[in-house]
Amino acid sequence: MNFWxxxxxxxxxxxxxxxxxxxxxxPLKLNDKALRILSYSAPAxxxxxxxxxxxxxxxxLNTDPANPYLLGAVLAVILMKFTGNTLLTAIISMVxxxxxx
Amino acid sequence: MRSIKKELxxxxxxxxxxxxxxxxxxxxxxxxxxxxxxxxxxxxMLSLTVFAGTSQLVAIGMIQAGxxxxxxxxxxxxxxxxxxxxxxxxxxKIKVLPLHWRTALGFLLTDELFVNTQREDQxxxxxxxxxxGLSFYIAWNLSTLIGIIAGSAIPDLTQIGLDFAVxxxxxxxxxxxxxxxxxxxxxxxxxxxxxxxxTQNMQSGLLLAIAAGMLAGYTTYxxxxxK
Numbered sequence: 001m002n003f004w005x006x007x008x009x010x011x012x013x014x015x016x017x018x019x020x021x022x023x024x025x026x027p028l029k030l031n032d033k034a035l036r037i038l039s040y041s042a043p044a045x046x047x048x049x050x051x052x053x054x055x056x057x058x059x060x061l062n063t064d065p066a067n068p069y070l071l072g073a074v075l076a077v078i079l080m081k082f083t084g085n086t087l088l089t090a091i092i093s094m095v096x097x098x099x100x101x
Numbered sequence: 102m103r104s105i106k107k108e109l110x111x112x113x114x115x116x117x118x119x120x121x122x123x124x125x126x127x128x129x130x131x132x133x134x135x136x137x138x139x140x141x142x143x144x145x146m147l148s149l150t151v152f153a154g155t156s157q158l159v160a161i162g163m164i165q166a167g168x169x170x171x172x173x174x175x176x177x178x179x180x181x182x183x184x185x186x187x188x189x190x191x192x193x194k195i196k197v198l199p200l201h202w203r204t205a206l207g208f209l210l211t212d213e214l215f216v217n218t219q220r221e222d223q224x225x226x227x228x229x230x231x232x233x234g235l236s237f238y239i240a241w242n243l244s245t246l247i248g249i250i251a252g253s254a255i256p257d258l259t260q261i262g263l264d265f266a267v268x269x270x271x272x273x274x275x276x277x278x279x280x281x282x283x284x285x286x287x288x289x290x291x292x293x294x295x296x297x298x299x300t301q302n303m304q305s306g307l308l309l310a311i312a313a314g315m316l317a318g319y320t321t322y323x324x325x326x327x328k
Contacts, residue, residue: 003143006170010160010177011150017181019207021188024196030189037319038190040287042219044314045183045212046275047291048307050268052299055292061300069265076269080276086118089273090266094125097265 072097105228112232115221119213120240122270123154125263127241130157131248132258137165141249148245152211152238156180159304179304183311187215194225202227209234216274283325287318 021028030038054073056062063070076093083089127148134144139161147157156177163173187210188195195206206227214234218225252258279285291314298306 002170003164006160006164006173007143007146007150009170009174010147010156011152013174013177014151014153014156014181014184015208017178017184018188018210019203020185021192022195022203022207022210028192030192033319034189036322037315038186040284040315040318041186041190041311042216043275043278043284043288044291044311044318045186046216046271046278047288047314048183048295048310049212050271050275051292051295051310052306053264053268055296056299059300059302061296068262069268072265073268073272076272077276080273084277086270086273087121090118090121090270093269093272094266097262097269101262101265 068097068101071100108226108228109232109235112226112229112234113236115229116213116217116233116236118270118273119217120237122266123213123237123241124244124247125266126154127244128248128251129259129263130154130161131245131250132252132255133158133248134161134245135249135252136259137161139164141253144249145242145245148242152208152241153181154241155307176304180307182305183212183308184210186311186315187212190215191218191225198227206230206234209238211237213237220274220278281322283318283321286321287314290314290317 020026050073054069057067057069065071072093075096076089079089079092080086130148131144134147135141144161147160151157151160159176159180160173163176188207191206191210195203198206209231211234214230214237217233218230221229223229248258275288279288291310294313295306295310298309303309
């Protein structure tokens with residue numbers, strides 16, 4: 001397989017998906033309902049990215065309380081609730097994760 | 102001129118928590134590329150041109166496993182399709198800009214840049230978005246480079262749980278976003294669907310989970326208003 005052809009194809013695929021609706025010639029008008037639905041996209045994205053990292057191990061469901069990803073995630077939620085500091089929460093929970101894993 | 106510089110810097114500073122999170126992730130991609138036998142140059146080129154962490158990781162794995170051109174490209178399309186939602190959400194703000202701006206911001210439109218524009222409370226500013234997107238692009242490529250170098254020197258660098266950085270930071274950004282029961286419903290549904298799809302090894306799981314979460318949030322919102 002030609003790697004350079006592949007990387008070009010991948011770059012084009014990713015770019016098109018990111019650019020698609022930024023194109024003004026695409027005839028589309030967003031109504032209030034669509035905008036309301038889209039307002040949920042950021043929390044949905046964040047949850048969908050971390051869900052499998054936290055709750056699965058090598059493709060298997062893992063809700064074992066000793067799962068370090070699960071423990072670290074719970075700690076991060078608690079820290080964020082109490083401190084309200086993004087950077088502090090991220091760093092402390094990363095350090096704790098490295099220590100318990 | 103002065104306000105351009107100010108906006109570029111403000112965008113960069115607001116992006117710092119997300120940059121901190123992406124460093125271990127970039128290191129992981131760099132180290133994995135070297136470990137899989139793809140080589141330093143090609144691994145770095147992926148970060149420079151494709152600029153999409155999950156797609157890169159999966160592609161490297163598939164190349165190593167000997168997968169074909171078409172199957173890698175289709176997988177990339179499935180993983181990357183969620184970005185269409187971001188371009189839709191930012192459409193009204195960016196479609197009015199000239200082509201070079203649309204192209205630049207489109208290329209830089211990662212999960213992280215999108216999330217940053219959503220949690221920022223000031224009106225959309227192109228220079229602010231460029232500062233945030235560009236600093237993130239540079240951080241992604243430098244961390245890939247660090248991973249390439251460190252991965253050649255330290256064996257098993259890909260096994261030490263670098264991906265937890267994404268979990269920690271995304272949670273820190275997500276928690277303050279949950280301000281209503283409809284957003285909470287969206288988060289729970291999105292998580293549940295993404296976990297289910299991961300156990301079924303579905304490459305389109307990310308998009309399905311996001312769509313399900315958004316619809317669940319909207320349904321909760323309308324149901325509460327009807328009461």
